[in-house]
Amino acid sequence: MRTCRFLAVSTLFAQLALAQSTEFVGPESCKACHPDAFETWSKGKHSRAKESLSETQKKDARCLSCHSPNESSTAMAHVTCETCHGGGHRYSADYVMRDAELARLVGLVDPTEKACRTCHDDSSPSMSPFDFVEKLKLIDHWTVERNKRAQAQPTQPSGRKK
Numbered sequence: 001m002r003t004c005r006f007l008a009v010s011t012l013f014a015q016l017a018l019a020q021s022t023e024f025v026g027p028e029s030c031k032a033c034h035p036d037a038f039e040t041w042s043k044g045k046h047s048r049a050k051e052s053l054s055e056t057q058k059k060d061a062r063c064l065s066c067h068s069p070n071e072s073s074t075a076m077a078h079v080t081c082e083t084c085h086g087g088g089h090r091y092s093a094d095y096v097m098r099d100a101e102l103a104r105l106v107g108l109v110d111p112t113e114k115a116c117r118t119c120h121d122d123s124s125p126s127m128s129p130f131d132f133v134e135k136l137k138l139i140d141h142w143t144v145e146r147n148k149r150a151q152a153q154p155t156q157p158s159g160r161k162k
Contacts, residue, residue, distance in 0.1 A: 023087025023107070024074045030081045030088065033097060036148070037081075040141035046079035066119035084111045 027047075031038035041047050050058065050068040057063040068077045082088055086109040090096070096103050104110070113132040120130040 023089040024070065024076060024080075024082050025088040025092050026076060027080045027082075029092055033094065034141075034145060036144040037141035040139070040144070041081060044139055044141075046083075046139065049079045050077045066124070084115065085109050 027038060027041065045052070049066070050064070050071070053063050053067055057067075064071065067079070069083055070080065071077045076082075086107045088107075090106040091103040091108040096106060097108075109115075116132060116135070117130065120135070
């Protein structure tokens, strides 16, 4: 049963990677507008996911489907921004990213627990139980940038008289 599930997930990743291979712009493109998020990602385990594999595992498609899922189609190793957020070709333009609704309409993905569990599941050979809420804290790459944006926006007058 686990083998069938694993093959289904691997096939899904392969199909998604193939469909989006020309849509990836690379983490360096994200860095230009999201330096804090890029720094957090680059220091995290996802940015070095393939390095955690043995030489034998680096040749095993089952391992690569999670540790470097886009490498065969995009030549981008590891788990990059676009592995989770979708290929940035259509949403990476500055004018698109300034409009959250438009960015999502043209391909920006907000990862969900279900998406994370395609790799972080019970069939992962060396994974301990996956607590989504706790693990999400370990990859928090949005709080710093959101706080900076909030501080940069001028406060709106309430319109009320004192």
